[in-house]
Amino acid sequence: MLNTESFSEQFEFNSSDFDAFVSSVEAGEKANTAKRAKKLISVVDLTSLNATDTFRSVKKVVNKAIDLSNEDLKVGGVCLFPNYVKEFHKLLLQQDIPMACVAGAFPLGQADRKVKLVEVERAIYHGANEIDYVINRGLFLNNEYEELINEVRAARQLCEGKAELKVIIENSDLDTLENIYLVSRLTLAAGAHFIKTSTGKGAYGAKPKHAWVMLQAIKDHYNSTGVLAGLKVAGGIRTPEEANLYYEMARHFFGKSYAKPHLFRIGASSLLDNLVTVAKSTGVE
Secondary structure: OOOHHHHHHHOOOOHHHHHHHHHHHHOOOHHHOHHHHHHHHOOEEEEOOOOOOOHHHHHHHHHHHHHHHHOOOOOOEEEEOHHHHHHHHHHHHHOOOOEEEEEOOOOOOOOOHHHHHHHHHHHHHOOOOEEEEEOOHHHHHOOOHHHHHHHHHHHHHHHOOOOEEEEEOOHHHOOOHHHHHHHHHHHHHOOOOEEEOOOOOOOOOOOHHHHHHHHHHHHHHHHHHOOOOEEEEEOOOOOHHHHHHHHHHHHHHHOHHHOOOOOEEEEEOHHHHHHHHHHHHOOOO
């Protein structure tokens, strides 16, 4: 049994350090250079997760990722609903673009565990090599930590050697920074390869303070285990400036090598268009 009290005891948020970091990034001018835009594009998960998605609309998204790859503007991955993985994973595989898929009763996470895990299993079977898995936040908020951990462990076992497991904690449902830290530590201890801020369907998406706390959880987990997990921020990130803040935050905690697709992602749709505009219109430094 995990000692969750020790996780809580390790939680610390220094608002002065956070504010100073944000001010230093906002004072810089890197966000709107072609060089930085291209780096940001490389960590974007181009996403289509709409209730109105169709084969035709999803195909446009996939083709967009492929076209950008052919222009040397390759995205970090493409994230879709499970019912589109089988149709499109081969096209993405040909361009070496990761196929991410939401699973686990996205976006609410409220379903029988067996149903959630079957969704993971089928997504991998059909070609997904990244799983964005939604936890049941109710388990955490009701202090059912072991149940939550067991669910994430089961998802990780299905992914073992086949797919990266990105666990969505849905920050907007967790109320406090301490809760965000604790659920991050729990899911990391259960085997998450990445932790992800949000589904993009909650009351709000990624927030800088929340990402900061999640990175602190990743750092503390690394210091305890030697295992370095990734971070994905998603939900409401639309401008190069917003994306750049998270990018610099990742570098602040772990250095330049962390802010690359294998450890850092930004889930977005409209953001990509803005980054491409900058990448194509501004001279490279």
